[in-house]
Amino acid sequence: MKTGLHTLLKHKIYLLLLWVLQIYFSSPAQEHPNLILTKTGVKNIRKQLGSIPMFDNTLVKVKAEVDKEIQSGIHVPIPKDMAGGYTHDRHKKNWIILQKAGLLYQLLEDEKYAMYTHNVLKEYAKMYPSLPLHPKKRSYARGKIFWQCLNDANWLVYVSQAYDCIYDYLDKDQRNYLEKNLFVPYANFLSKENPQFFNRIHNHSTWGNVAVGMIGLVMNNQELINRALYGMKIENFDHELKDNDGGFILKKDEKAGFFANLDSPFSPDGYYTEGPYYQRYAMYPFMIFAQALQNKKPELKIFEYKDGVLINSVNTLLNLTNINGDFFPINDAQKGMSYYSKELVSAVNIAYYYGNNSPSLLDIAQKQNSVRLDQTGLSVSQGIKENKRIPFSKNSIEFTDGSNGNEGGIGILRSKDKQHELVMKYSAHGLSHGHYDKLSFSYYHKGNEVMQDYGLARFVNIEQKNGGGYLKENKTWAKQTIAHNTIIQDENSHFNGEYEKGSLHHSEKYIFDTSHPKLQIVSAKESNAYQNTRLHRTMLLLEDLGFQKPLLIDIMQFVSNGAHQFDLPYYYHGQIIDTNFDFETFDTLSPLGLKSGYQHLWLENKTVIDDTKTAQITWLHNDAFYTLSTFTKAKNEILFTRIGANDPRHNLRRDPSFIIRKPQSKNDTFITVIETHGTYNPVTEIAKNSSSSIKEIKEVKTDNENYLGWKIITKDDNEHTFVLCVTNNQKETQHSIYLNNSPIQWIGPYYYSKN
């Protein structure tokens, strides 16, 4: 007995300890929801419903949307279509609705949402085991539900959240059925069966990693979680393989997984090397997985990783928008995408909650007028309700590129009233979505493009246009240098348009200085785009009372070891109002060139400058006048072009440009000023200030080839004189040179005076 009692007691103590241990160690992992929503969070939200307007409003909208979908029944068709087609759009809708239905179940405690979610998931689980690869063979990584793994990953990132929300509603058998038939094979398909998709440094892989990681966290599957965080070991991979966008799939000895994707494409400033359009796209999986990790693995301190790069990157992304909130279209980017996108709603909410509750984020959230239906959205709604919002003011700012911040960057100059915005690009290539446009820029006035970057050649999700995918003109036009506002040598794109070469190099920042009260300056050099040619562009935003609006001064210097043709295009919008030179008009239009994008440009007009002159072109766009003034020499040419040649499917916009051409030049400098002036009102029909204030631009000879000098002379005879030291960018260095035989002295890399 004693032994028996002892044994029994031991056994009971054992069970008790086991139970304690289970509670202590397992409970956080087992009591659902615990991925994005948490038990405590949900309780907190439920208590406050009805008293937090933005949250309540979002909830009403989401409920209406989901209720309507539930009424329409369950639709899980056999996958068949490309993006824009029915099955694609339907499965996409499913992931959106499932995630929301899960939330509604938790917040409203109405089982119909859990039942619906379960029923849809069962349909997927029924279909998945026998599902072949998607019939469309267009992707380097074909999915099963969609034509590419990327979309399959999207699905799982969202659906994991839905599963977490109804996890406790299901019994063990129901969960086993779903996990065995759907979630585990799904996660393995995205990773083990598609290493070329999963194991990269690329936004695709981020989605893949996070998909696997999220479902891993829900199922508490440590193997999947590790795979997501640290990637897979792969042997015998062909490292020369490229993806659909022409990017390398897997470089040798490269790290992979979520952490690697945080390490490498993000600079310490939070700039994502592919550019803001894809940063926006990747932001959702980055932030949502970070939130999940913070909930389930707080010991990773994910939001502190790399000095808080995730929170920084949200701030960076918001700064990479124009006055309307549209992202600057750097690299492959569809215009019109903005901080109103759902990814940015998530990013702003999560950054607010896990960052320092920065009150300026509430300004963006208020504009977005929508929040996440979780703790983060709750805290944003409360912040807004409590009037904590302060303006999110976007100023001139620079972002470094490269994982260590030493691979060039992006410089943004904004005028004092924020109506003029210049973006200059001197970054690294930007992976497979990069364009060949070193030292390019775009320029905005009141959110309108004064000088545009073309963006991508693609109609995302419009099925008729190549299934919504990239068009071949993306490669033949949009990525080429001539499609951008930057210099082209001998009608060849930078790095000869070769990804392998372009990926090796980045431009070098030279100056970014906004300390002068009237003059902001950004300057960078590029020495690898063309062999034996050095390029150096300096852009200055001058705000002087002598001009109605800011002046953009553009100094593009090239130094080569042989004579070449150099072209500098400016892609404007609008109607030419006046020029101070005559130009030739053609009876028939021909393409400007044969390759590197030149084959897509019709040459509309041409002029050959006969002697040194300030050539001027005035145009009207959106009821404002602009003048480009450029210092030209004999034999320089100005070409008026329009996109559209060799475009048999009308895939390109018919946009115009001015191209300034210096034929057979070795060393020279394009000196150009873009001036905003005047307005036109079609209702009063009053034209104000329709002419340029600039009389002349002059080159100013210095006694030293380390310096570039130029002058802008206005019609009221003010002279603005500039000197730039091109070989020393130190702020403290003292310079003294002779300018037109007069000595001048100054400190720092540039000199400016007005008289």
Add this chain to the structure above:
Amino acid sequence: MKTGLHTLLKHKIYLLLLWVLQIYFSSPAQEHPNLILTKTGVKNIRKQLGSIPMFDNTLVKVKAEVDKEIQSGIHVPIPKDMAGGYTHDRHKKNWIILQKAGLLYQLLEDEKYAMYTHNVLKEYAKMYPSLPLHPKKRSYARGKIFWQCLNDANWLVYVSQAYDCIYDYLDKDQRNYLEKNLFVPYANFLSKENPQFFNRIHNHSTWGNVAVGMIGLVMNNQELINRALYGMKIENFDHELKDNDGGFILKKDEKAGFFANLDSPFSPDGYYTEGPYYQRYAMYPFMIFAQALQNKKPELKIFEYKDGVLINSVNTLLNLTNINGDFFPINDAQKGMSYYSKELVSAVNIAYYYGNNSPSLLDIAQKQNSVRLDQTGLSVSQGIKENKRIPFSKNSIEFTDGSNGNEGGIGILRSKDKQHELVMKYSAHGLSHGHYDKLSFSYYHKGNEVMQDYGLARFVNIEQKNGGGYLKENKTWAKQTIAHNTIIQDENSHFNGEYEKGSLHHSEKYIFDTSHPKLQIVSAKESNAYQNTRLHRTMLLLEDLGFQKPLLIDIMQFVSNGAHQFDLPYYYHGQIIDTNFDFETFDTLSPLGLKSGYQHLWLENKTVIDDTKTAQITWLHNDAFYTLSTFTKAKNEILFTRIGANDPRHNLRRDPSFIIRKPQSKNDTFITVIETHGTYNPVTEIAKNSSSSIKEIKEVKTDNENYLGWKIITKDDNEHTFVLCVTNNQKETQHSIYLNNSPIQWIGPYYYSKN
């Protein structure tokens, strides 16, 4: 003594009578202001200042504007520049400020405004007697202050009001000085010295008449008043002379003066034959002079003249705007002009006050957010304050053209939700501002042009573009038929582009019927545009649940006595998304033709249809999808063009078109459907409903050449069948024919069924 007393008494009685007579007869003419403002009106306004928000707000703005000008000093430069140049703009500003300063003097009783007005007028009076004709010799009627009499007349219409306001502030000598040196010679210059300007049926003359009439009323100068109202007798005038726009200056035996200009260009519906852009321009002098006449010569009952045509015309003008309030650009018209213009503020205020205080006019006034600073503006402000406003709802409506309403007209079809608006033109030529575009149309969706009319080729008041005047491309392009969405035979414009011929004819309305619950129809015929060719266009707006948005059905029939080439262009905006036919792309672009505007079109693509087919083109514009479906036969062609050839000064916009061509045809019908469907959202990147719902358009043979039949078959196999009787438009007529061997019967000119 007795006699003496008697004489004295008699004299006193005489004086008393004289005084009574003077008061009785002269007082209304002598107590100023009495032209636009009245003594009583001013008193009434002064009493209410501070309690009528819209009036008060306008007053604050006007005061700030005038105060700023007064501070800047007096500027009366010697005339020198074209429109857009300094002296032009300055004198224009003077007339604006003087008129406002006069009002302020009356309303605020602050003498500084009277003094300023007087001082400026003295400068003009000093300059005027020795002023030669304006140095620019561009006008058929050169002015003195401006390059054309028209602007001189504008000046006097406004300045007369200012003079009236300070009339009693001046003493007799001061008035005499101004009248003798400035106003009388000014009025004579505009009339006697420029009969070719003054004595026409034309908006120019209306301005001239009113200028002379207004100053005549202020000065109580009956001779000038009569001249203004009834014109001058002119002998020995060359009736073949034309003005700068190519219009006849003076037809033989034509009446002239204000009444003649009310009689002739206005139809009884209040449609002004030049079109709404010029109607808007003429509206100010018409309405302001009517107000002055009502104040000073109420016996003329001017607002009841011709069944109240002036009040009607304001309603008409407001109906001739799209959903944004922009005027439909019929004939010469600069786009963007709208009911927000100051002329329409005046027109709406005056029509409200002298009409029946129509509460829907308050809706427009509220949008305008500005009122006249007189009794009319006061009553509008009060109406708004008292919440009397009801919506001004624009419906489908037809306006006849011609002084008796029997010269064709303009038909406007609006969808039920007002988002789609069709304007079809079957009017008379429209005087010198008319275009050669019989049976043309333009079409709007949410205020965006789906199918545009080009408008004019001019940049009004932009000096660099031909001094702001008409460009030669207005004649070579904008007026030509090919610049419009209508049919062209053998690449010749209607009436061979000859004003003399075009002015003789008008199209004939055939049907305007909006009584059907799903189908609205407008139809008209044109038999004179080409000799021996009859044209008949019918446009139908179909709203059926089978289509997401309304369908515009366009039936263009031609019957000729010989074989010709017929072109039907559609000027769209946006990006081509898809076509269901292949087309040719060219290595070089050439102009489509040699003359009649064809020389301005680049031919971008071409296809020759090989067999009967419904050709379809889908495009994307402002985030909406559109599809044009057209029934084509073998050898029909579809051409894609773009404006811009032979345009050496970039005076034309680079807008695209589809042209459907039927080569060598005698009798045939273009059957085309324009479908709005779907949306694109660049933030969510979701494309909804991006494909047409139409599977096929079929010609349906009838057993009788008096009927046209066609069918629209949708992708879900609904068939919409239409029959149009082309020879009898009577509503009551019963028709019975065989359609595909089945008998059908109906009443009225068209048949429609869906199954």
